[in-house]
Amino acid sequence: MTLPTLLDIEASGFGRGSYPIEVGLARADGSCCASLIQPLAEWTHWDPKAELLHGISRARLAREGLPVEQVARWLNDELGQAGIAYSDSWGYDNTWLSLLFYHAGMLPTFRLEALRVLLSERQLSLWHATREALVEELGIRRHRAAEDARLLQLVYARTLDAGG
Template sequence: MTLPTLLDIEASGFGRGSYPIEIGLARADGSTCAFLIQPQADWTHWDPKAELLHGISRGRLAREGYPVGEVARWLNDELAEVGVAYSDSWGYDNTWLSLLFHHAGMLPAFRLEALRRLLSEAQLACWSATKEALIRERGIHRHRAGEDALLLQLTYARTREASGG
């Protein structure tokens, strides 16, 4: 089974003024990678509740984050040949991805699509239970972009097998 490339973004919060702080990928071969993003000077929105979820502080982003241009170039290098990545939160992730590329002064060399487009009704029916089982089995740390992308990919694979796909 060929696995789809999954993309996940952690952010400073939700809604107006929020921005991406970490982008992770689960590649078709099952390997993962993730990069922290240095906030732009005018990216000031910060939701302490979001920080409680992902555990990434503003200070850590300033110290360990990569400039938006580097992250945009990395994404294009990773995804141009694949052409498409999938997200389970397309509405948010596409907005944050657009913001990243806008501030990098670049255009994405790939499309971001909603993961829902790949799922059958049978997969949807067992998605949540399968995802929770994988979290328990593998001890996955939620709300970190690389781990969440991998969790989505593993859930996709297991629900596809379970639904006979």
């Protein structure tokens, strides 16, 4: 089975002024990768509640994050041929992706679509319970971009196999 490419973004918060801090991918072959993003000087919003979820500190971003241009280039290299990636939080992820590419001075060579467009009604009805079962079964750590993208991919595959 060819799996859809999934993208997930962790951010500094959830409201105005938030920005992407990590982007992760689950590729069509099931392999995963992620990159921390070095915040720009003008990106100052920081929500401690968001940090509690993803566990990424501002100090770690400063130390390990890559410049926005490098992350945007990497995403184009990774996703340009696929042409499309899917997100379960399209509204947030598309906003943060647009912000990243805007500040990198680049355009994405791929499209981000809502994962929902791929799902049947049966898959939607099984989604939540299947996700929770997989988190427990596989011991997946939530709220890290690559792990969340892979989890979405696994839930997609299992709900598809269940007659979706």
